[in-house]
Amino acid sequence: MQAHASRRERVQRAMSKGDVAVFISAPSLIRSNDVHHRFRQDSDFYYLTGFDEEEAALVIEPDRCILYLRRRDPEKETWNGPMLGVDRAVATLEIDEARDINSFRTDIPTLLKNRETLYYMFGRNREMDFFLLETSDRLLRRSRAGDFGPSKIVHSALLLHEMRLVKDRGEIDKMRLAADITADAHLALFEKTRVSMFEYELESIIHEAFRKRNATEAYPSIVAAGKNACILHYIKNDEKIGADQLILVDAGAEKDYMNGDVTRTYPSGKTFTSPQRDAYQVVLDAQLNAIDRTVTGISMEEVHNLTVRDLVGGLISLKVLSGTVDENIENGTYKKYYMHRTGHWLGLDVHDVGSYNVNGAPRKMEPGMICTVEPGLYFPDEADVPEHFRGIGIRIEDDVLVTSGKAEVLTARIPKSVKDIEAIRSGV
Ligand code: CA
Numbered sequence: 001m002q003a004h005a006s007r008r009e010r011v012q013r014a015m016s017k018g019d020v021a022v023f024i025s026a027p028s029l030i031r032s033n034d035v036h037h038r039f040r041q042d043s044d045f046y047y048l049t050g051f052d053e054e055e056a057a058l059v060i061e062p063d064r065c066i067l068y069l070r071r072r073d074p075e076k077e078t079w080n081g082p083m084l085g086v087d088r089a090v091a092t093l094e095i096d097e098a099r100d101i102n103s104f105r106t107d108i109p110t111l112l113k114n115r116e117t118l119y120y121m122f123g124r125n126r127e128m129d130f131f132l133l134e135t136s137d138r139l140l141r142r143s144r145a146g147d148f149g150p151s152k153i154v155h156s157a158l159l160l161h162e163m164r165l166v167k168d169r170g171e172i173d174k175m176r177l178a179a180d181i182t183a184d185a186h187l188a189l190f191e192k193t194r195v196s197m198f199e200y201e202l203e204s205i206i207h208e209a210f211r212k213r214n215a216t217e218a219y220p221s222i223v224a225a226g227k228n229a230c231i232l233h234y235i236k237n238d239e240k241i242g243a244d245q246l247i248l249v250d251a252g253a254e255k256d257y258m259n260g261d262v263t264r265t266y267p268s269g270k271t272f273t274s275p276q277r278d279a280y281q282v283v284l285d286a287q288l289n290a291i292d293r294t295v296t297g298i299s300m301e302e303v304h305n306l307t308v309r310d311l312v313g314g315l316i317s318l319k320v321l322s323g324t325v326d327e328n329i330e331n332g333t334y335k336k337y338y339m340h341r342t343g344h345w346l347g348l349d350v351h352d353v354g355s356y357n358v359n360g361a362p363r364k365m366e367p368g369m370i371c372t373v374e375p376g377l378y379f380p381d382e383a384d385v386p387e388h389f390r391g392i393g394i395r396i397e398d399d400v401l402v403t404s405g406k407a408e409v410l411t412a413r414i415p416k417s418v419k420d421i422e423a424i425r426s427g428v
Pocket residue numbers: 250251261262263397
């Protein structure tokens with residue numbers, strides 16, 4: 001809990017005297033009829049509290065933090081398990097004050113009174129947005145009585161998301177754990193995949209590896225055999241695996257609110273076919289270069305642009321594209337084969353927060369930032385694509401921690417060289 005308390009203090013230090021910040025817990029989402037999705041706390045809220053119950057709110061003032069939460073309810077606890085409750089919250093969460101969530105709305109006018117700026121994540125909860133705007137307006141209209149309310153509302157991302165971008169030691173440890181569980185799943189797939197299995201059977205191997213270590217999927221796993229790998233967000237996972245196919249698996253574990261995000265592409269049989277191997281090596285070389293380039297001071301934009309150069313050079317050597325690298329980049333011909341970015345921030349959210357640009361220029365990497373490195377090539381089944389490449393889709397994705405020296409690959413335990421993958425596949 002200490003980490004959460006020190007994050008709240010950092011937020012307080014970033015605030016001015018007349019500021020107040022309000023954070024609302026995630027809503028409970030309905031899957032169908034009266035069945036709810038498994039509750040997952042809002043990432044910002046969890047970052048600041050470590051509290052994973054619904055119907056809660058956090059108010060941060062420059063010199064005080066108040067958590068609003070549900071009172072314990074024996075009947076609810078019978079159905080849904082223990083609740084922390086107001087009485088235990090101060091000690092457990094090391095928070096200054098805990099209050100009943102039922103008094104949150106009646107307290108808000110007092111909490112916003114004579115505050116100049118309200119930090120709040122507007123745009124997510126229409127009803128709460130309106131309530132806070134209306135309350136602020138009502139306070140402002142009482143200026144004749146000498147009171148006022150916030151005349152400025154600032155998106156709370158501005159306070160928090162820069163902080164979340166650079167991970168603290170505790171977060172890095174949790175990322176290592178999420179990466180390790182993610183590695184278990186990919187290694188199990190290398191060993192257990194057989195021709196004629198269905199994609200969903202591989203998905204069940206992923207689930208088993210995650211649940212064995214009390215983790216869940218960070219996002220719906222992509223298990224794509226053959227040409228399905230060319231569908232970037234393929235999650236149907238219901239087709240049969242054929243001989244001499246490549247299988248693209250994009251799967252990551254969420255553990256303690258931190259997320260792995262890894263892709264491997266491997267043969268359904270013991271070895272890659274020759275065109276598969278040639279295309280795979282192009283992506284792998286580009287990925288290894290991109291990881292080497294992921295160092296303090298470079299921007300993700302630069303890494304991406306250099307990766308595009310590598311991939312275009314590869315596509316020319318594979319005789320998929322003709323002409324020079326510069327011509328192909330200028331004309332965008334490569335976008336038919338590589339249409340996504342090379343990486344994204346990773347952390348409490350799979351596509352983690354933090355802007356990619358600062359003051360109009362691409363943000364430079366700093367130690368403690370974590371990102372994915374994930375080049376790919378996708379060859380559609382179309383007449384102008386060399387026949388032997390048609391329907392091949394390859395992506396290789398690792399999770400990388402930026403340091404003051406070489407980047408640390410958190411998911412390095414999962415093999416990716418042709419030699420290492422074929423060694424496992426031939427031995428099974
Ligand atoms: Ca991914």
